[in-house]
Amino acid sequence: MHNGTTITQFIIEEQRHIEGATGDFTSLLNDIVTACKVISNMVNKGELIGVLGSAGSENVQGETQKKLDILTNEVFIKSNEWAGHLAAMASEEMDDVYPIPDKYPRGKYLLTFDPLDGSSNTDVNVSVGTIFSILKCPGECSARPGAEGFLQAGTEQVAAGYALYGPSTMMVLTTGNGVNGFTLDADIGEFILTNPNMTIPADTREFAINASNMRHWEAPVKRYVDECLAGKTGPRGEDFNMRWVASMVAEVHRILMRGGIFMYPLDEKMKAKGTEGKLRLLYEGNPMSMIVEQAGGAASTGRERIMEVKPNGLHQRVPVVLGSKNEVERVVSYHKED
Numbered sequence: 622m623h624n625g626t627t628i629t630q631f632i633i634e635e636q637r638h639i640e641g642a643t644g645d646f647t648s649l650l651n652d653i654v655t656a657c658k659v660i661s662n663m664v665n666k667g668e669l670i671g672v673l674g675s676a677g678s679e680n681v682q683g684e685t686q687k688k689l690d691i692l693t694n695e696v697f698i699k700s701n702e703w704a705g706h707l708a709a710m711a712s713e714e715m716d717d718v719y720p721i722p723d724k725y726p727r728g729k730y731l732l733t734f735d736p737l738d739g740s741s742n743t744d745v746n747v748s749v750g751t752i753f754s755i756l757k758c759p760g761e762c763s764a765r766p767g768a769e770g771f772l773q774a775g776t777e778q779v780a781a782g783y784a785l786y787g788p789s790t791m792m793v794l795t796t797g798n799g800v801n802g803f804t805l806d807a808d809i810g811e812f813i814l815t816n817p818n819m820t821i822p823a824d825t826r827e828f829a830i831n832a833s834n835m836r837h838w839e840a841p842v843k844r845y846v847d848e849c850l851a852g853k854t855g856p857r858g859e860d861f862n863m864r865w866v867a868s869m870v871a872e873v874h875r876i877l878m879r880g881g882i883f884m885y886p887l888d889e890k891m892k893a894k895g896t897e898g899k900l901r902l903l904y905e906g907n908p909m910s911m912i913v914e915q916a917g918g919a920a921s922t923g924r925e926r927i928m929e930v931k932p933n934g935l936h937q938r939v940p941v942v943l944g945s946k947n948e949v950e951r952v953v954s955y956h957k958e959d
């Protein structure tokens with residue numbers, strides 16, 4: 622029997638140290654936790670409940686939606702719209718801001734989320750996740766906030782987290798005071814603190830990048846990966862290992878557990894199309910950067926700190942280089958020298 626700290630207990634105890642805390646934030650996090658438990662159950666049942674496969678629709682980014690993309694988005698909305706903590710939500714799967722319906726009270730926070738990250742992996746039973754970020758609603762929140770309210774730099778985030786639906790379901794959370802990991806005990810329906818104070822080693826010999834894009838890479842990224850691939854006989858003088866899950870949540874989790882660097886950089890193909898990256902700033906880049914930085918790692922576009930990028934749109938994309946600090950700094954220095 623597990624008699625550890627539940628995530629609810631952990632959040633309440635953490636909030637006790639914050640002067641003027643009303644319990645609003647604690648309660649919001651609890652609703653997010655509930656949503657992730659529901660999603661975990663859905664993802665786990667998979668074909669048994671007929672949720673796998675394509676929905677046949679496209680989201681605002683032109684990606685084909687999986688049934689699970691739509692269902693998990695609905696779970697997040699239903700869990701978080703009623704309690705009065707939020708003024709609005711924004712998600713990968715919704716073109717525009719989702720204002721809290723008039724029948725519910727409006728609160729002072731904004732929530733952004735990627736309800737199902739790595740959804741290309743659902744049909745092949747590989748790990749997927751959920752990513753979320755909490756911001757304060759700027760200005761008058763009793764009015765319906767538009768997209769402008771969400772266009773805050775990542776440094777303004779109040780909290781960020783992800784749920785990983787892998788062999789175990791885990792929740793990893795930061796409120797700006799370190800990073801803590803919890804494992805879902807399905808028998809009692811609670812996330813239990815299993816990984817307190819997660820930290821990323823500053824050095825690593827493991828990198829993650831989709832190498833099928835190699836011919837499009839910019840020179841600094843090509844240089845970095847070439848040097849890793851050259852191994853012991855190259856300028857780094859050491860062999861490197863490579864991983865690519867195609868679920869950012871799983872890659873970031875691996876990096877939190879044993880170090881590493883993850884890159885989805887800007888490349889020539891993206892530049893030709895006029896896009897600034899693959900991953901989205903508000904619900905992928907920023908929350909993951911906050912977690913990684915809080916765990917002692919670094920997160921950059923290659924040219925600037927991700928959390929200092931001023932967003933210009935809800936679905937803005939951003940190049941991502943994150944993980945073990947010394948490796949991220951090396952990639953940044955190669956961009957400077959370029």
Ligand code: AHG
Nearest residue numbers: 735737738739740741831867868869
């Ligand atoms: P999403 O499923 O939310 O659209 O995100 C997928 C992202 C990210 O999780 C992953 O690292 C990357 O896209 C995978 O890209 P490739 O398909 O190019 O490997």
Ligand code: MN
Nearest residue numbers: 735738739905
């Ligand atoms: Mn995603």
Ligand code: MN
Nearest residue numbers: 713735737738
């Ligand atoms: Mn997604």
